[in-house]
Amino acid sequence: NAGVTQTPKFRILKIGQSMTLQCTQDMNHNYMYWYRQDPGMGLKLIYYSVGAGITDKGEVPNGYNVSRSTTEDFPLRLELAAPSQTSVYFCASSRGGLGNTIYFGEGSWLTVV
């Protein structure tokens, strides 16, 4: 049972490079989320989506873009990577609405040097 799958698990980027973190879920969940976790901090919401074709900004969206062309996939794009984007990124999904558990992927460790 795959759940939420993120790739890559680890990546080192140079300043100014771009990359896409992939996320896919096989639970047919409508809602998907991208969070980042900095050392010693809680998770902060970057972007979220309530369904295919619909995305919205979270608390810390600057420097990122997302798309949701299918129910299953929710890639996160980093444009012009900066050292401040060094973090652990978590993709998550839920059926939607309170009372429905949010399921997280295993995380992607990104270092920008």
Added chain:
Amino acid sequence: DQQVKQNSPSLSVQEGRISILNCDYTNSMFDYFLWYKKYPAEGPTFLISISSIKDKNEDGRFTVFLNKSAKHLSLHIVPSQPGDSAVYFCAAADSGGGADGLTFGKGTHLIIQP
């Protein structure tokens, strides 16, 4: 400004004893609260939740208490086991706030000592 606060970065408890993890919130619109558990190199996993219409929710060894007037919740683990050693995140949501996810605290690292 942190809306969900976990003021203890770490907590050490002896195996078999009770672990009590605390969480405070400032946003009075929050009406749903969750605890997530996280092991190193893994994503957070859901542990237990409570709606603001309740003041207690129990699931096996885990009980969450909510004190709305104090804007405080706590997670009790009884008895504590070695496998409970992990980082615990308190999270909150506003049911009327749309689908914009959860607001997390910084986490408390629980260490269960043999």
